[in-house]
Structure formats: structure tokens, C-alpha cells
Amino acid sequence: MSSDAATEIIINDFVAAIHPNFNYVLTDTAFSACLLTLLVVLFAFSTQESRRRLVFRLNVLAIVVALALGIFSSLVSGRAILDPFNQVSKGIYIASVVFAVFPPVLYDSILLTRLFALYPVANTPRITLLKIFAFPLCVKCARVIVLSFGVNNYVSSQLSTASLEQEQSSAWFRNPYMVSEWTMQIADNMYSVSIFLYNLHLRTSLIKRAGGIAQRIRQIFYISLANFVFPLIFNIAQIICITTDRSPSTGTELLTMNNYITVMGVLCATLWFSGTEWVRSRNEQSRDHVFSSPKPQFARDHVAGGRSGSDVVVIGRGAVTLDTTSSDTKADSRRLPTPEKEDKYTLV
Template sequence: MSSATDPESIVNEYVASIQPAFVVLLANTAFSASLFTLFVVLLALSTKESRRRVVFRLNVLAICIVLTMGVLVGFGDGKIVLNKLDQLSQATFIASMTFTVFPPLLSDSILLTRLLALYPLSSTRPVTLLKIFTFPLCIKSARVVVLTLFVNGYANALRAGSGNPWFRNPNLIAEWTMQIADNAYSVSFFLYNLRIRTSSIKRGGLPARIRQIFYISAANFVFPLMFNIVLIICSTTDSSYTLGVLLLLINNYVTVMGVLCATVWFSRSEWVQTRSEPSSGDMLTPELGLRRPHDGERTFGNEIVMVGKGSATSDTRTWTVDR
């Protein structure tokens, strides 16, 4: 009887020990595969012009960082599942945590670049730029500080072999709270100014495109907001380390995927436009800002509206916004 019970208890104990790492490994693999697929789609739909834009390169950087996080987390959890935890160094755990908590900061910075489409550096007064970007730059600096403090505290706790860095950590709670404020400012300010600059347009293809931009911007804010709230609640009420790691991973993937999906959507529109037009010389020259045309541009007596790096007329009915 004991010979039958002992193997069963050993198996149950082994399964219980690897279950948290196995759950995280499955979730991380699924999200990493989805992100890699979106990355391939982005590269396939990108054009020569779009690949020169700063926002495209920032997207690529954010994806590479999150995929690196996925590799590190998968490597560590895979070692735990294979019962080879002793082969992992403390530097691996510290690197995994660093790549886990910092990606949302980079993704939020990519969203902030949308304001440069409405307030380009070359044609906006320095005082205006200072008023607009003081708050987001200050809050992002504060986020860097609290995340650095968290990683340092995690490294110290790891060396001491004690404590749960996730449960009721003031640095993480401060980071998630500031992320909510950071995203709320960037999205609301962008949509408010976009609405003001396009309020005079009543027809054509531009209003529909603006509605699509609004939905994408709202989604980029709503989903991270939901996860930030869930993270704060769970961090203060649940001490499960596995739950904390899962929520952190999902928050990272959802944040970067939201920005990436918006970029893929606009890249698709640009890809279709470049292949449907007979000649690039027939296109209007894109400019920054919002203005009325000069006399030489009044061929049809229509108003040309410039937003970001796109243009629209009631004749062409084409418009894009540089993301």
C-alpha cells in the first residue's frame, strides 16, 4: 500500500511545485506568439516611407524588448518545470523582472509622440511645447525612478531570499497610478486638439477616419486602464506571486499590442493607398499643422486640411495621420 501511495504523493508534490511556472509559461508562450505574428504583419505592411518614421522604429524597439522579456520569462519558467531551478542565476531573475516592469513606459512614450503630429517641433513655439510636455515628461521621469527603486528592492530581496516583491509594493502601486494619469493626459489632450482642428470639416472621408482614430486611441487607453486598476486591486488584496506575474505579463502584452495594432491598421491603409495610386507625384505634399491653402493651391476652390502628415480635400478624400 505504501509503495502505491509514495509514488502518487511524489507525483502530486512535483505537479504542485511546477504548476505556477507551467501556467505562466503557457500564457507567456501564447502572447509571445501573437506578438511575433503582429510584428511580421507590421513589417509586411510597412512601406519605405513608414520605416523611416520615428514611431515605426519605436514600435520595433518596444516589440523587441517585450519579446526579450518573453524569452527570459520562458527560459526561467522552463527551467523550473524541468526541475533545474538551481541552474538559474540571480542575474537572470533580475533581468526578467527589469524587462517585465519597464515596457509599458516605452509604449506610453510612443503614444505621446502623437502630440508631435499636432504640435511639430519645427513650427511650434518653445513656450507652447513646454506647457504641453512638462507634465508627461515629469510623470515619466517619476515612473523611471519608482521602477528603478522597485528593481533594486527586488534584487535585494532576491539576494536575501525573503519577501514577495509583488504584494502591496508602494513602488509598483505608484507606477500603475502614474501610468493611468500619463495615459489619460496623452489620450485626452490628443483627442481634444484633434477635434478642435477638424471641427469645421463636415463631409468627405475625413470624419470617418477621425472616428476610427478616436476608437483606436480610446482602446489604447481603456484596456491598459482596466489592467492597471486590476493590478492595483490584486496587489493590495492578493499575495499570490503567480497571479502578480501573470497580470504583469498580460499588462505588458496588452499595452504594446494596443499600440502595435494601431500602427498595423494605419500601415495597412498606407500600403493600400500607395498601391492604388497611379503616381506618387499626383499626391498632395504632406505638411504639418492645420492651415488654409495658399493661392496656388486653390485649383478647385476647396479647403485643404492638414493634420499631422496627412491631407484631405473633398476631391481626393484621402487622409492619413503619422503615428
């Protein structure tokens, strides 16, 4: 009986020891698979024009960084499960920490680029750009500095991976660097989203809220709100965990999931815009066949609510006409009544 009891105790201790790492592997595997699927969808719905945009390339970079986090985290956790007495090297362990804490700064920067759609660099005065972007840029620099000090303080005093893992609990509990980082992240996201939604309301207040434009504005609002609310919930949960729970396992899972969900939120916004671009490009190809006929027929545009001859993209304070039709069609569009013209606005 004593031998059976000792064996059961050993098994229970082993299961308890590998349980956090097993959860990490499951989390990384599930979210990495989702990101791979979304990456394929992103390229499938992208057009040659959208792939040249900076935001598209930043989204691809964000996915690659998130997948790198999954690879390094799975290596560390998988080795801890399969071979607990032979851990990964200190460099791989440090890489997993770096890819877990630094990428949110990149993800938040991608969301900040939405403001350039409302304040184009070429048309906005430099003093206005300075007033708008000074605070978020300063906050992001402060976040990078705080994270650098925090990671250096954690890894510099230990010589091996085993000692770093043993130091996790003491380094995690009420860590001032991480609390400062998550607090600044909340302020950073709150500022960016507030400025974007406020200016979105101002720039669209003069547009007639009818047809497809009203639906597009609501979609932009909901996407922007979701990109703020979900990271905000995780940031608050992380601050609560780090100040009340001495075990870093729950907080590490929240930190990992926050990385993946933030990337997915940014990516869903890009997929939504890429999908509309994909549909628009297909409609333009269909119109090319119509224009080649002797008597072209103009179909109604169910997205913008007007005729399919041209789209107007609202950028900054002005409007740019993207027209693929002939000069006669342009002249015809200028003769349209004001309400019908307003229905043709497409906001990005």
C-alpha cells in the same frame, strides 16, 4: 496503500509547484508568437517612407523588448519546471524582472509621440510644447525612479535565485513602489489620451465630416480609446491583486499580459496607418502609369472622397500638400469648390 498515498501527495505537490510557471510559459509562448506575426505584417505593409519614421522604429524596438521579456521569462519558468533544483543564474532572473516592469514606460512614450502630429516641433512655440509635454515627461521620469528603487530594493538583499523566488510573496504584497508605478501609469495614459482626443476634435471640427475623412477620424478615435482602456483595465486589476492577494502568481500573469497587449495596441495603430500608406503608395504607382499616357484619366479616390491628384495631410495648425502630379493638376485642384477640397483631407 500508504505508499500510493505518499506518491500521490508528492505528485500533487509537484504539479502545484510548477503550475504557475507552466502558465507563464504558455502566456509567453502565445503572445510572443502573435508579436512575431504582427512584426512580419508590419514590415509587409510598410513603405520606404514609413520605415524612416521614428514611430516605426520605436514599434520595432517595442516588439524586440517584448520578445526579450518572453525569452527571459520562459528561461526562468522553463528551468523551474524541468530542473527545479538547478535554477537559472541571478542575472537572468533579474533581467526577467527588469524586462517585465520597465518596458511599459517605453510603450507609453510611443503613444505620446502622437501629440507631435498635432504639435509639430518646428511650427509650435517652445512655451506651448513645454506646457503640453512637461507633465508626461515628469511622470515618466518619476516612474523610472520608482521602478529603479523597487527593483533595487528587491534584488539587493538576496544572494541567489532561490532566495529571490522565496522572497516574492513578501516583496509583492502591497509593494508601495509597484502601486505607485501603476497609479502614475494610469495618470500618464489618461493625460496623453485626453489631450490627443481633445485636440483631434478641435483640429477636425472645421473639416467637413463627409466621405472617407469621417471614417478615418472614427478609426483614430477607437484606436486611441482602445490603447487606453485595455491597459487601464489591467492596471486596476494589478492594483487590486497586489493589495488583496499575497500570492504573486496572478499579478505576475496580469503584468506580463499587460506588457504584450500594450505593445499590440500600439502596433495595431501603426499597422492601420502603414496599411493606408501601403495602399496610397500602390495607388501612386498606378497613377504614374496613367500620367505617362497622352491623356491621363483621374480616378476617384475612395479613401479621401476626392480626385487622386493630391492628398493634404493635416499637421498642427496648417496643411501640407503632398502632390505627385504636374503643375496643371495643381492649378486644377486649386480651382475646385471648397466642399470638394475639404473631402481631400487625410488626417494622420
